C-alpha cells in the first residue's frame with residue numbers, strides 16, 4: 001500500500017461509537033472518571049450528535065417530560081415547564097449542548113461522518129477501523145471501546161396497496177403537513193398505534209383542524225403489550241409488519257376536541273377502496 005493510502009491513526013483512552021443518547025450517557029459516565037489530560041474520541045456516521053433523532057420525521061416530539069430524556073445529569077436549557085414535550089429541533093439542540101458541556105470537562109475529539117467498520121485487539125489495545133464518507137480510512141487505537149450504536153431501526157416503506165385512489169405514504173419519507181396531502185381534504189387513515197402513529201395523528205389534527213383522521217391500532221390502545229405492535233395486511237394479500245415503539249395516551253386526550261377516530265383491528269379492510 002503506498003504511504004499516502006495508509007489510514008490515519010489516532011490514539012485515545014476511550015473511543016465511543018454512536019452519538020445518540022446511549023453514547024452521550026457513556027461519555028457522561030466516562031467524564032466522571034477520566035482526567036483532563038486523557039482523551040476520548042466520539043465517532044458517528046451521522047453528521048451531528050443526536051442519533052436517530054437526526055433523521056427521524058420532522059414533527060417527532062419527545063414522549064416524556066423533557067428533563068427525563070437526559071445524558072447524565074446535564075440539565076436542559078429550554079426554559080420550559082417540565083411536562084413540555086420537546087420538538088425535534090429542541091432535542092437536537094440539547095444533544096449539541098450535552099457534547100459541549102462534556103467537552104468542557106474532558107477532551108473529546110469528535111468524528112462525525114465516520115462509519116465504524118471493524119475492530120481488532122492487539123496487546124490490550126483496541127483498533128477500530130472507520131471509513132469516512134469520502135472513502136478515507138481512520139484507525140482509532142483505544143484502551144477501551146464502547147459500542148453505543150443503537151438498534152439500526154429501518155424506516156418503513158409506504159404500505160403497498162391495490163387501489164390507485166388511495167395515496168399511501170410513510171412519514172419517514174414524506175412530511176404529511178405539506179404537498180398533496182395539504183391540498184386535499186380526504187380522510188387520512190393512520191396504520192399503527194405506537195409512537196410514530198401518535199406523532200402523526202397529533203401533527204395532522206394540528207395542521208388540519210376538522211379533517212377526519214383515523215387510527216388503525218392493531219388490537220387496541222389500552223394494553224401496552226398489545227399496542228406495541230400491529231399487523232397491516234396490504235391489498236395484495238401479502239403481510240407487512242411494523243413495530244410501534246411507544247404506546248401513549250396523550251393524543252387520546254385530545255380526541256374530544258378533534259376529528260380523530262380510533263379503530264381497532266387489522267388494516268386489511270381499510271387498505272381497499
Ligand SMILES: Cc1cc2nc3c(=O)[nH]c(=O)nc-3n(C[C@H](O)[C@H](O)[C@H](O)COP(=O)(O)OP(=O)(O)OC[C@H]3O[C@@H](n4cnc5c(N)ncnc54)[C@H](O)[C@@H]3O)c2cc1C
Nearest residue numbers: 018019020021022044045046051052062063115116149150
Ligand atoms: C420514531 C422514534 C421515536 C422515538 N421517540 C422516543 C421518545 O420520545 N422518547 C424516548 O425515550 N425514546 C424514543 N425513541 C427511542 C429511541 O430510539 C431512543 O430513545 C434513543 O434515542 C436511542 O438512542 P441510542 O443512542 O441507543 O441509539 P441511536 O439514537 O440510534 O444512536 C446510535 C448512533 O450510532 C450511530 N451508528 C450506528 N452504527 C454506526 C457505525 N457502524 N459507525 C458509526 N456510527 C454508527 C448512528 O448513526 C446513531 O447516531 C424513539 C425511536 C424512534 C424510532
